[in-house]
Amino acid sequence: MIYSTIYKLQDAYRIATADIPGFDYNSPIYNERFDLANRAQYITQANLADAVAEDYIVDTSINLTGGNYSTSTGTYTAATLDISAITMNAVFTSGDVGKKIGFRIGTSTYLARIAQVIGTAEIVIAGNSLPAGNGTVADLIVFASNLPNSSSIDISSIGLLRYGSELAWQIVSDATQSVNMMSRESFERFTPSWYGNVNAIVWCLVGTKILFNQGSNLASLGNITLRAPVLPSVLTADTDYLRMLDGAMCNIFITVYRNLIMRRIPGMNVKADVDELASQIQALFQSRGMQIKEEVVADKVKALISA
């Protein structure tokens, strides 16, 4: 994630509002400065992603990490599918709903998912082939929410910039250097034992899940890292630096921010800074050695001021 080294949110707010004639500093807009700034960030990034998407690439580990485990036994009630009085290394929270769990009653092991968190030591579970009778639960494990399941990983919790979708993404594994994206059709026809595939990992994106398959020589997928552009992180403090690259991007952001602020002022005749934005967009592309046609600039300006 990139950050401006110059502009904090408070700087951008001061500059944007100083350009608005007669701006009332004691106004509700001050309380909305975070909302508006975050919206301006999304608008700016989304409309200029063709030039700046790479700036927002981050590595996200999508391995099985972060699960919890029990440190005592608990009580299972079959009628209500309830596990209670169980001590975990980290107490249950509402964020655990939907996570997969494994546990043992006697010599039998079970898989389920958390349907409801009743309290810090009590959950209701759901699943198939769960115990029919009451019992004492031992060795309960809560798997991380990004647990690979049937060779798929849910990435819905990552705020990904979907510009260019998976074409702009890269996945790396420490198990092999051959990690390749495939179309869904090719993925379905992948043959793990074919000599060209035996050391390869392949993947394809389906909705919010990445499906994986691996060659027959590989014992596992290894540690997987998703390298993809993400949305700007949310600004929550006046001292947060803008998630924009210094230079043209910050200038464009401030212009978009000012435009959003002016729209909230009753009676304000919003004058779109068309020329200013157009020249800044030109500057952005030129600074990256890219060409952009005038009509494309015009489209981007329109999108930035009407979003």
Place this chain on the structure above:
Amino acid sequence: MSRTVQSNIISLLQRIDPTLKDGTTVIAAGNIATWASTAGAKFNPQQVVDFYNEGRTALANAVDLHYPEPLKGTVLGGLAQLNASLTFTSGAAPKPTGFIKSVFLSDVNNAQITINPIIMIPRLKDLETSTNRMVFDYGSSFSALTGTTNIPNAATYKLSYYGITTFVLSDVTGGATVEQFNDDWFPKIIQLAEAVANEQGQQAVNALAAQLVQGMLK
């Protein structure tokens, strides 16, 4: 701001009631105490002070209504006030006497707290945090929606505002109290106070005030 309230009142009296009760002695600085104790030929002293105060208020309101924000600050600079010991108790603070319009409310560290009209409550209520504070303008006080949660009890809040002093008779007889308005506004105050004295209605006085301040804009 060097004209005194006394000199302004004497100027007003020259227009609406120039002599003492005897009908012959012209009111001046030298006999202002006599005027205060015996009244003029036409009006009693408190009436005259009331006319003067009403004229000033009409002028301040007209400037607030008709001037653009930065210019307003310049014109009303004499009315700018700082209360550096505004007291919030249980999330509420009383408006200062003579309050016209708030400019900036902050805590002791100059962290801003906005003052909003109550119509903004539905729009803003979910945005309040300890670093995004707000109060609402309720009658004679400013009140926080969440009590002391984000506006702790303290007597160190700072309020910059425009406020108008209501002068009393002793401000006239004392001779030292200085008018808040800048000197170039003096003729307009007199003109408006005269209109009040001539029993023109509030609507006519406000219209005259608007005409006078807009004339200054051109």
